[in-house]
Amino acid sequence: MKTITVTAFKTHCHELLSRVGKSGEPIMITRRGKPIAMLVPPPAEGDEAWALGKHRHTAKVVGNLVAPL
Secondary structure, eight states: OEEEEHHHHHHTHHHHHHHHHHHOOOEEEEETTEEEEEEOOOOOTTSGGGGTTTTTTSOOOOSOSSSOO
């Protein structure tokens, strides 16, 4: 996995986004040698994690969900 500083990430953001999108290899972003974020490609469309928000507007909440039964 490639590691890059946050300053270098800010400078080369567009290039790094394209690289991760094409290669699929994640990039660790560090500040003062400590990991602070990871740039990863999105999951494949067939992946279930990709569809988690797919039906978010199809349900309707009726009543109070936190009230005791």
